[in-house]
Amino acid sequence: MNGQMALLNGVKGSLTDITEASSGSVIPVTCKGRAGELTITANTGALFNIPEGKQAARTSLLDCCSNGAVSFEIKQEDLIGGTIVSGTTIQIWYCKHATQSPDRPIRRLLKSAKLVCVTEGAAQHAVRLLREAAAPRKKDTQRRLLIIVNPCSGRGKARHTFTKHVRPILEAAGFHLDVRETQGPGHATDIVKEAELQIFDAVVAVGGDGTIFEILQGYFHGEDWAQRVRAPFCLVPSGSGNALAANCGLWTPETAAIAICKGRTRALDIFSVVQPPSRRYFAFLSIYYGMMANLDHGTDHLRWMGSMRFTLGAIHEVLRHRRYAATVAYMPAAKSTQDSAKMESPTQEHVKHPSPVPSTQHSSSNAEAHSTQLPPEDNVLHSSSNAEARRTQQATEGNGHSSGATPGSCSSAGPSLQLLQALGPEDQLQLSHIAEMHPGWQLLSPRDTSFFAAVNLPMLDFHSSTGPQADFNSGCLDIIYVPNITNRKQGLEWLDQLGKGRHMDGNLTHLKKACAMIIEPYSEGTSLVVDGEAIPYKRVYLEVHPSLCSVIVA
Numbered sequence: 001m002n003g004q005m006a007l008l009n010g011v012k013g014s015l016t017d018i019t020e021a022s023s024g025s026v027i028p029v030t031c032k033g034r035a036g037e038l039t040i041t042a043n044t045g046a047l048f049n050i051p052e053g054k055q056a057a058r059t060s061l062l063d064c065c066s067n068g069a070v071s072f073e074i075k076q077e078d079l080i081g082g083t084i085v086s087g088t089t090i091q092i093w094y095c096k097h098a099t100q101s102p103d104r105p106i107r108r109l110l111k112s113a114k115l116v117c118v119t120e121g122a123a124q125h126a127v128r129l130l131r132e133a134a135a136p137r138k139k140d141t142q143r144r145l146l147i148i149v150n151p152c153s154g155r156g157k158a159r160h161t162f163t164k165h166v167r168p169i170l171e172a173a174g175f176h177l178d179v180r181e182t183q184g185p186g187h188a189t190d191i192v193k194e195a196e197l198q199i200f201d202a203v204v205a206v207g208g209d210g211t212i213f214e215i216l217q218g219y220f221h222g223e224d225w226a227q228r229v230r231a232p233f234c235l236v237p238s239g240s241g242n243a244l245a246a247n248c249g250l251w252t253p254e255t256a257a258i259a260i261c262k263g264r265t266r267a268l269d270i271f272s273v274v275q276p277p278s279r280r281y282f283a284f285l286s287i288y289y290g291m292m293a294n295l296d297h298g299t300d301h302l303r304w305m306g307s308m309r310f311t312l313g314a315i316h317e318v319l320r321h322r323r324y325a326a327t328v329a330y331m332p333a334a335k336s337t338q339d340s341a342k343m344e345s346p347t348q349e350h351v352k353h354p355s356p357v358p359s360t361q362h363s364s365s366n367a368e369a370h371s372t373q374l375p376p377e378d379n380v381l382h383s384s385s386n387a388e389a390r391r392t393q394q395a396t397e398g399n400g401h402s403s404g405a406t407p408g409s410c411s412s413a414g415p416s417l418q419l420l421q422a423l424g425p426e427d428q429l430q431l432s433h434i435a436e437m438h439p440g441w442q443l444l445s446p447r448d449t450s451f452f453a454a455v456n457l458p459m460l461d462f463h464s465s466t467g468p469q470a471d472f473n474s475g476c477l478d479i480i481y482v483p484n485i486t487n488r489k490q491g492l493e494w495l496d497q498l499g500k501g502r503h504m505d506g507n508l509t510h511l512k513k514a515c516a517m518i519i520e521p522y523s524e525g526t527s528l529v530v531d532g533e534a535i536p537y538k539r540v541y542l543e544v545h546p547s548l549c550s551v552i553v554a
């Protein structure tokens with residue numbers, strides 16, 4: 001009959017009744033064995049069935065059939081691909097749902113089964129069929145990933161995680177892997193800057209959110225940044241917080257690797273973080289000031305503890321019982337929707353397939369796309385956790401506002417900053433009168449807060465959610481703040497509620513949705529932290545770019 005037939009006949013003596021199913025782009029072939037059946041109907045979302053013997057998945061098909069075995073089935077969504085074990089023996093890789101509870105992302109476990117073919121050619125053909133059946137969008141010869149492993153993230157196990165838990169899955173799916181290991185802070189940015197991103201199916205970080213942050217800075221390099229952002233990115237959780245992985249439902253490294261194979265993406269808002277005259281970062285997660293900044297960045301030396309360092313840091317901060325002063329101005333999200341309805345995001349067309357939302361997320365829709373283009377320039381700086389370095393930097397730059405600098409025309413790559421542009425030069429901007437000078441802007445009150453954060457995604461890590469109403473592409477940041485925690489007991493109770501995602505209940509915690517913000521920090525003993533990385537301690541401007549990038553989701 002055809003090529004598939006040759007393969008199926010090539011499986012030693014096991015297949016007797018072979019029929020072709022409907023025609024389609026991939027492998028519409030059904031075949032039946034004496035004791036079970038083998039079905040590949042990738043384009044209809046059907047099954048890959050192989051007989052199961054006494055030794056279940058580890059038994060060859062030949063053995064299964066001669067044992068008179070029952071069949072078990074692998075759903076197409078669970079099929080990962082295949083590899084040649086040796087000569088004529090192939091291994092089918094698939095996954096199983098390990099946990100499934102309504103308030104947790106799905107965890108997946110890797111499984112495999114061996115199958116013996118008569119000839120080596122048949123074995124190679126079988127592997128190709130398996131890979132195409134698992135991910136019918138692309139020929140296996142064209143799949144390519146840029147993998148960036150940060151050996152220092154989290155507890156320093158990223159290298160092991162990649163080799164042991166991620167690489168075998170991606171290879172089974174037929175990806176060509178360009179693997180790079182970071183040599184130090186900022187290296188991930190350089191790797192991505194130099195990469196031809198268009199040839200990759202995705203950029204994968206094996207690390208933490210800081211690695212993703214560095215990768216993101218590398219995306220906005222060169223005139224073609226609008227094309228470069230089309231490559232989705234993904235976090236294989238190997239850091240301390242792993243917020244991106246938590247938000248994307250990538251509960252374990254294996255789950256993340258399987259999600260990469262399946263290639264489901266979701267549009268993600270990115271926000272610019274601007275410090276005139278020329279500094280501009282691109283962020284995906286959050287900006288913290290005060291308590292959150294301290295518990296995150298202030299616990300860097302406790303990296304060996306994993307995510308426990310954040311819990312300890314939070315308790316320490318609550319016991320300090322401090323309030324932090326800042327003038328915060330923001331433009332409510334609804335206004336931006338009106339302003340930006342006509343404009344388009346560069347990736348709007350590209351991100352056509354919204355993926356399943358992890359069940360921990362709630363949706364909100366407040367704003368729409370409003371990004372356009374500016375000529376690019378590399379001006380990304382890498383953060384330093386060192387307070388001394390920060391002070392030196394401030395002394396060099398001055399903590400005041402650069403004369404004539406306009407936050408909205410910060411000369412950098414990336415989409416234009418329309419909302420910030422409208423504010424005009426920084427030295428003419430009186431923050432305390434912004435509402436009168438610039439209709440649509442508001443001041444946050446009070447100036448002193450016990451807790452302050454603005455988040456783009458709901459989950460802080462795998463265990464807690466800072467902004468449960470935040471969403472991937474809502475077009476806004478959720479400003480979460482607590483004006484005043486009156487005593488330590490109330491602080492600890494509030495922390496407990498935060499851990500359970502119930503801190504928004506009651507009236508202690510406030511929420512504003514903003515498409516642009518300005519933060520002028522005043523307090524000593526804290527910092528500004530963007531996506532877990534400290535930035536210079538001075539006034540900062542933020543603007544959201546709806547759906548600018550896309551991320552791999554479970």
Ligand SMILES: Nc1ncnc2c1ncn2[C@@H]1O[C@H](COP(=O)(O)OP(=O)(O)OP(=O)(O)O)[C@@H](O)[C@H]1O
Pocket residue numbers: 150151152153154155182183184185186187207208209210211212214238239240241242243303532
């Ligand atoms: N080879 C290296 N040596 C030292 N530091 C490195 C190296 N490569 C990357 N880094 C730095 O490691 C820091 C921590 O990485 P990352 O943020 O990914 O892990 P994490 O902080 O443990 O996780 P999370 O951000 O999710 O809490 C980054 O700021 C990055 O600049």
